[in-house]
Amino acid sequence: MITSHGVLKARNRRWTLLALPAAAAGLAALAACGSSGSSSGHVAVAAGSLRTAHVGTATVLTNSKGFTLYSFAPDTPTKSSCNGACAVNWPPVKGHVPASGINGTFTTIKRPDGSAQETFNGHPLYTFVGDKAPGQANGNGVNAFGGVWHEITTSGTAPAGGPTSTGGGGYGY
Numbered sequence: 372m373i374t375s376h377g378v379l380k381a382r383n384r385r386w387t388l389l390a391l392p393a394a395a396a397g398l399a400a401l402a403a404c405g406s407s408g409s410s411s412g413h414v415a416v417a418a419g420s421l422r423t424a425h426v427g428t429a430t431v432l433t434n435s436k437g438f439t440l441y442s443f444a445p446d447t448p449t450k451s452s453c454n455g456a457c458a459v460n461w462p463p464v465k466g467h468v469p470a471s472g473i474n475g476t477f478t479t480i481k482r483p484d485g486s487a488q489e490t491f492n493g494h495p496l497y498t499f500v501g502d503k504a505p506g507q508a509n510g511n512g513v514n515a516f517g518g519v520w521h522e523i524t525t526s527g528t529a530p531a532g533g534p535t536s537t538g539g540g541g542y543g544y
Contacts, residue, residue: 421470421477421489423525426508432473432491432523437505440464440496444518448493449480457516464489464496473525491523 419435432440441461445452453461467479468489479487480495489496499510499520511522 430525438498439508440523441520442494446495451495461497
């Protein structure tokens with residue numbers, strides 16, 4: 372015989388089992404939409420500052436968490452060509468971000484959504500979701516979304532040669 376306590380326990384277990392996939396889906400959706408948040412380390416926002424780091428043989432710009440910054444070949448000094456799905460995979464560095472001690476010209480451009488994006492020496496700046504830890508440059512040399520991506524060196528240009536990190540690439544968007 373099942374007591375009322377046993378029935379409630381079974382119902383609670385069933386609701387818990389039903390709620391787990393919904394909660395997981397919600398978290399996945401939040402993570403996908405949260406690519407503009409700073410918790411992933413991929414988007415530099417006004418808090419923090421840009422800095423430099425040695426990645427492979429190059430000295431590159433990074434966000435405050437040490438993630439490599441990139442430029443997109445189709446961009447111009449006044450316009451980003453990376454929007455929609457592109458900007459999900461290559462989140463733009465939003466707003467004006469302090470960069471003390473780095474020689475070069477920092478400005479912002481207006482994105483199609485009205486937000487500001489940081490630029491360095493005429494290159495709009497992005498991070499890459501394929502970089503899972505500081506010091507990686509998995510996006511360097513990747514041809515995706517209509518152009519080639521390059522890590523930004525302290526001179527504001529792409530380094531000579533291909534990717535500077537090990538285990539990179541393979542992202543055929």
